[in-house]
Amino acid sequence: MKRIASIALSGLLALGMLTGCGSNTSDSSSSSEDLSGTISAAGSSALKPLADEAAKDFQEKYPDVSITVDAGGSGEGLKQVSDGTVTIGMSDVAAEEKLDADQAKELTDHQVAVITMAPIVNKDVKEGGVDNLTTEQLIDIFTGKITNWKDVGGPDEDIVLVTRPSSSGTRATFTKYALNGNEEAENKSMETDDSGVLLKNVQDTKGAIGYVALSYLVDNDDVATVSIDGVEPTLENTYSGDYKVWAVEHMYTKGKGSKTDRAFIKYMMSDDFAKTTEKLGYGVASKMSSMDH
Known part of the structure; x- marks a missing residue:
C-alpha cells in the first residue's frame, strides 16, 4: 500500500465540487488573521487521520484556535453534532441514514473527500x-x-x-x-x-x-x-470505477456552523491542504470516473 502516497496530485482544485448543497465552505473567514475559538469533531474513524492532519496544520496557521478530533463511529458523530455535544460530526454516510429526518434537516453537509x-x-x-x-x-x-x-x-x-x-x-x-x-x-x-x-x-x-x-x-x-x-x-x-467499496466522507455542522468551523472545513478542502489528501490515502472528486456506484 506504500504506493498510495505516490499517486499524481493533478486536478485537486476540483475537490470543492464535493461540497453539498447549502454548505458554506466558501466562507471567506479562513483568511481571517484573528480567527479564534474551539472546534470539536467526532465520528468516523476512517476520516480521523485526515482531520487530525488538517487540525495540526490549521492550528499552526491559527494558534488561537483549539481543535479536538475524536472517533467513535459515524452514527455517534452525527448524534453528537445533532445534540450539540460537538461542533462537527464526521461521517462515512449521509446523515439521513443515521438520524431522524427532522434531525438531519438541521445539519449542513460538507463533503470533504472520497474514502x-x-x-x-x-x-x-x-x-x-x-x-x-x-x-x-x-x-x-x-x-x-x-x-x-x-x-x-x-x-x-x-x-x-x-x-x-x-x-x-x-x-x-x-x-x-x-x-x-x-x-x-x-x-x-x-x-x-x-x-x-x-x-x-x-x-x-x-x-x-x-x-x-x-x-x-x-x-x-x-x-x-x-x-x-x-x-x-x-x-x-x-x-x-473498477473497485466498488468506497464512500464520500462528510463533515456535518448544525446549521451553518460557527465561523471557525467553516474556516476549518474550507481549509480541509483548499488547494493548500489538498496535496496532503491523497498522500494520506484519500481520494478526490476530480479523479472519479463516476460519483455513482
Whole structure:
C-alpha cells in the first residue's frame, strides 16, 4: 500500500465540487488573521487521520484556535453534532441514514473527500494462499457460512472476524458495497468502534479478517489487503470505477456552523491542504470516473 502516497496530485482544485448543497465552505473567514475559538469533531474513524492532519496544520496557521478530533463511529458523530455535544460530526454516510429526518434537516453537509475501504487479513492468511476473494466468498465469510480458511484455498485455521459496530459508517459502506447488503454474523466476531484498534487486532490475531479505510494502510506492512473479484483495493481502481467499496466522507455542522468551523472545513478542502489528501490515502472528486456506484 506504500504506493498510495505516490499517486499524481493533478486536478485537486476540483475537490470543492464535493461540497453539498447549502454548505458554506466558501466562507471567506479562513483568511481571517484573528480567527479564534474551539472546534470539536467526532465520528468516523476512517476520516480521523485526515482531520487530525488538517487540525495540526490549521492550528499552526491559527494558534488561537483549539481543535479536538475524536472517533467513535459515524452514527455517534452525527448524534453528537445533532445534540450539540460537538461542533462537527464526521461521517462515512449521509446523515439521513443515521438520524431522524427532522434531525438531519438541521445539519449542513460538507463533503470533504472520497474514502476507499479494503478487506484486510492477518499476514499468515495471505502467506497461506489467500490474496483474492470473490464477492460470494466474502459474504459467506462475514455471515459465518465459511469458518475455515481452507474452504477458500487458504491455511487450515479458523476464520476470526474483526468488525465494527452497527453505528459505524465504515461498516455501513463495507456491508452495502462489499457484502451486497448482507449483515455480518454478530455473535461470531471481535468488534471495535475504532479502525486503528481493528487494524491492530487483525495484525495480532492468527486467521483474522476485517476492513479499514486505505488511510490506515499508508506505509503499513503489518497486515495484508485482499482483492475482491480480482480487483485490488487501491485509489487507482477506485478512480477508474473498477473497485466498488468506497464512500464520500462528510463533515456535518448544525446549521451553518460557527465561523471557525467553516474556516476549518474550507481549509480541509483548499488547494493548500489538498496535496496532503491523497498522500494520506484519500481520494478526490476530480479523479472519479463516476460519483455513482
